[in-house]
Amino acid sequence: MAPTSETLTAERILEATEEVLRRHGPAKATVVDVARALGVSHGSVYRHFRTKAALREAVTKRWLDRTSEKLARIVEATDRDPVTRLRDWLTALFDAKRHKAGDDPELFATYTVLTDENGSVVGEHIAELTAQLTRIITEGAGSGTFAVPDPAVAARAVFQATGRFHDPCHAREWTQPGVGEEFTALVDLLVRGLS
Amino acid sequence: MAPTSETLTAERILEATEEVLRRHGPAKATVVDVARALGVSHGSVYRHFRTKAALREAVTKRWLDRTSEKLARIVEATDRDPVTRLRDWLTALFDAKRHKAGDDPELFATYTVLTDENGSVVGEHIAELTAQLTRIITEGAGSGTFAVPDPAVAARAVFQATGRFHDPCHAREWTQPGVGEEFTALVDLLVRGLS
Structure with a gap:
């Protein structure tokens, strides 16, 4: 889990998303998995990417x-x-x-x-x-x-x-x-x- | 069903096989389906094509x-x-x-x-x-x-x-x-x- 003191940037979310996709596969990976990997709430992720589809598109x-x-x-x-x-x-x-x-x-x-x-x-x-x-x-x-x-x-x-x-x-x-x-x-x- | 009096040629079997594949799809089509479409026993089909794999390869x-x-x-x-x-x-x-x-x-x-x-x-x-x-x-x-x-x-x-x-x-x-x-x-x- 990454230290939560770091600023949550779009790039950090995308890095974590790639790692979650690698681990869980594209069918199972969720925004909650990404938030958990970053040690933040899923709301924090949604502030950068408004939908799961937008996050997948960005990655x-x-x-x-x-x-x-x-x-x-x-x-x-x-x-x-x-x-x-x-x-x-x-x-x-x-x-x-x-x-x-x-x-x-x-x-x-x-x-x-x-x-x-x-x-x-x-x-x-x-x-x-x-x-x-x-x-x-x-x-x-x-x-x-x-x-x-x-x-x-x-x-x-x-x-x-x-x-x-x-x-x-x-x-x-x-x-x-x-x-x-x-x-x-x-x-x-x-x-x-x-x- | 085709008339059984016609000689059972490899070409007739392959024609019937294509039709069976079209109808049932490649996952479900069987040699029995092909034999049934031709009005012959599945043994007659196997005399021309020794395995289901050989029949699929030929078609x-x-x-x-x-x-x-x-x-x-x-x-x-x-x-x-x-x-x-x-x-x-x-x-x-x-x-x-x-x-x-x-x-x-x-x-x-x-x-x-x-x-x-x-x-x-x-x-x-x-x-x-x-x-x-x-x-x-x-x-x-x-x-x-x-x-x-x-x-x-x-x-x-x-x-x-x-x-x-x-x-x-x-x-x-x-x-x-x-x-x-x-x-x-x-x-x-x-x-x-x-x-």
């Missing part, structure tokens, strides 16, 4: 944001050429997903349930990732590295083409032998298509 | 073969150029899957369960489809339309890149607005990558 967004924040740093490294950044970005996305699925399978399964029930949060996450890709491809089009009529359309195509390496419905395939070579072959083909 | 293969046989005709139309055949093949695969999912959702859900439990049949189906794609890309490489070092590697990359438009785990996305434009943008990008 899902936090989980997805961890990936997009990591990828944003690659987008911002504008001293590097667009092809390198595109490859690094796709590799970092695949790595982040593989690690989430492989390092803590229970938590990954939990978040698979949560993302299924929070379609609009997932939609915003995909829009954010596609916007990052669009920025890389737009800069590559500006410098003449890429030849694409519409960077946003190309970014969406690249994101969808690599779905096997980031969409959770393909998680079982991420540990198969040869998956690294398959990823490289696909990225090579897409880079040629953009150039 | 799954038949369902998948319907798609690969249709696509094989596009591969064999060698009077047409490889880019047209590649586009037609990918479009026909997407159309076949969309129709299976949309025209008879119960049967599609049934076969999603069956494909999950028959991994090796699905593996052979994917190998067959990838071999068809390899043939188109090899012919395109021979005529100078495609510039690829290894047609089999390229075929696998193209198949995986288009997973969003044929893998059943993406079936919910096949009816979303704009999916046709997204498919075209992706195929355009892949064709440019191969050329």
Whole structure:
């Protein structure tokens, strides 16, 4: 139990929520469990998150944001050429997903349930990732590295083409032998298509 | 009930099995149900398929073969150029899957369960489809339309890149607005990558 003297922030509630979800699973975890883990009343939790659904949505967004924040740093490294950044970005996305699925399978399964029930949060996450890709491809089009009529359309195509390496419905395939070579072959083909 | 005077062929059993699966669902359908639908003893069914698992595997293969046989005709139309055949093949695969999912959702859900439990049949189906794609890309490489070092590697990359438009785990996305434009943008990008 955390010391109650600490200020109860939204971030502390979300940390505790993730831990409760990990321990009890998404079907059984309740707001009362979260409050108990923090040593506060459930009313205190509700002051930050007005419903259980809002709390689950916020914890899902936090989980997805961890990936997009990591990828944003690659987008911002504008001293590097667009092809390198595109490859690094796709590799970092695949790595982040593989690690989430492989390092803590229970938590990954939990978040698979949560993302299924929070379609609009997932939609915003995909829009954010596609916007990052669009920025890389737009800069590559500006410098003449890429030849694409519409960077946003190309970014969406690249994101969808690599779905096997980031969409959770393909998680079982991420540990198969040869998956690294398959990823490289696909990225090579897409880079040629953009150039 | 079918007339018992007809010869009991494997094909007749598989037809009846599909109908029984559609009616009872994959969890409840039994070999006795199949025998009853055909007006024969369950022993007669077991003479063709030695176990219930073998029968389920055979009906799954038949369902998948319907798609690969249709696509094989596009591969064999060698009077047409490889880019047209590649586009037609990918479009026909997407159309076949969309129709299976949309025209008879119960049967599609049934076969999603069956494909999950028959991994090796699905593996052979994917190998067959990838071999068809390899043939188109090899012919395109021979005529100078495609510039690829290894047609089999390229075929696998193209198949995986288009997973969003044929893998059943993406079936919910096949009816979303704009999916046709997204498919075209992706195929355009892949064709440019191969050329």
